[in-house]
Amino acid sequence: MSAPLVVSIPHRLGREEATRRLKTGLTRAASSVPVLKVDEERWEQDRMIFRIRALGQAASGHLDVADDHVRLEVSLPWLLQRFAEAAQVAIRNRGNLLLGKKG
Template sequence: MATIPHSLGKDEAMRRLKSGLGSASSSVPILRIDEETWADNRLTFRLTALGQTAEGTADVEDDSVRIEVVLPWFLQKVAEMVQTTIASRTQILLEKK
């Protein structure tokens, strides 16, 4: 689980995440977002990394995004790298431009 702070407000953070997830996948070759579904401020997603599938959620709040990913056994071994990658891509999407 990772919590990423932001100062954008919930609506702007959601807008950036919705518009930027596809490009985030293309910039990280080992990570592909296969499915994303939004319900209110919660994103449910399925991703593939290193040939393994994982699922997770991202809850967007007024001042933070909380990301939780459930990894299969193989990916648990590289969890730190995957979590860092997801967190850094989310941080880039939330940075003020």
């Protein structure tokens, strides 16, 4: 594994509301991506620890919720690193939808 994929998404919701939205929206977000399967999703206060599988490859990481941003860090196996740029854009777009003003 090489350097992790890191995505930071700013928000204006505060830590509590951002965490609430992520907890309720994450399963829906993963179900909208057919090649993605969530193997583990565990919350420890403001951190979600996860393991996912895509295209038969496993990846793991964590998501930290702060007062004004969310930071996702995931270690990708070499095969999935080819899709890292597209994944970064998709994660940022989905995060912006979950953390936008609506809700």
